[in-house]
Amino acid sequence: FFFFLMIRRPPRSTLDRSSAASDVYKRQVHGILIMRFIIFCLAIAATYATLGVDYSTRVTATQCMVQNGYVFAIPRGYCSYGGIDSNVVANLQSAWNGGMKNVDVYMFPCVPCGNPKGQVDQLVNALASSKYGMIWFDVEIYKWSGNQGANRQFILDSVAQIRARGKTPGIYTSKYNWDTIVGNWDGVRDVPLWYAHYDNDPSFRDFRSFGGWSKPAIKQYKGDTTLCGAGVDLNFYQPPTFTSPTQHLSLIHI
Numbered sequence: 001f002f003f004f005l006m007i008r009r010p011p012r013s014t015l016d017r018s019s020a021a022s023d024v025y026k027r028q029v030h031g032i033l034i035m036r037f038i039i040f041c042l043a044i045a046a047t048y049a050t051l052g053v054d055y056s057t058r059v060t061a062t063q064c065m066v067q068n069g070y071v072f073a074i075p076r077g078y079c080s081y082g083g084i085d086s087n088v089v090a091n092l093q094s095a096w097n098g099g100m101k102n103v104d105v106y107m108f109p110c111v112p113c114g115n116p117k118g119q120v121d122q123l124v125n126a127l128a129s130s131k132y133g134m135i136w137f138d139v140e141i142y143k144w145s146g147n148q149g150a151n152r153q154f155i156l157d158s159v160a161q162i163r164a165r166g167k168t169p170g171i172y173t174s175k176y177n178w179d180t181i182v183g184n185w186d187g188v189r190d191v192p193l194w195y196a197h198y199d200n201d202p203s204f205r206d207f208r209s210f211g212g213w214s215k216p217a218i219k220q221y222k223g224d225t226t227l228c229g230a231g232v233d234l235n236f237y238q239p240p241t242f243t244s245p246t247q248h249l250s251l252i253h254i
Helices: 012-017 019-048 062-067 088-097 116-126 148-164 175-182 245-249
Strands: 050-055 070-079 105-107 135-138 169-173 193-196 218-227 230-237
Touching: 050 218, 062 070, 062 088, 070 088, 070 116, 070 230, 105 116, 116 135, 116 148, 135 148, 148 169, 148 175, 169 175
Parallel strands: 050 070, 070 105, 105 135, 135 169, 169 193, 193 218
Antiparallel strands: 050 230, 218 230
């Protein structure tokens, strides 16, 4: 016996009598196939979506976080008062020991301190013996200059120095913070974007272009929450192709 998978169609007599009915049938089948394809793509996207955390305190429960599906970490490396986070080296080690797949650091600069290149050097030198990937440069409203031109230069100098030290830079910000601090400026649009929007939705469906970025790299979708007993922010990452975050963004250089 042979079995065939067929899409049911109207009787031939009906098709012969009405070409209009045939057109309706074809459109229905086409619509069904498109809907099935969309559902398939969404399922694949969900499979390859990656969740992670960032934090600014000492965190040791990284194994628990990994077991709960959060597999990348971005601890703070530099503080807004102008110094190295005293927990960063231990946090990097704990993240790797807990099984995190990717580990970066973020830098909250001290704008009033000046000398952005020196601040980057301070961070990179402090982490010379640590394993980590990118340095995410934090651009949010906190003691920035009222001069947008000066703010733009501070960011340019910081990004350039991160690259000069052999590291990959990223920008952490939100549309509101960006527009307030630098205005309508796209001077670092070639740098990966990590944006904040607290809608508790781990997806990029909400993203609207700003600062020259047409697509983000990471979304911080929930802030100031608790995971495995630790205070963290929750983040979402999704590669545009079926590769690992390491292959796409070089989130970690091994």
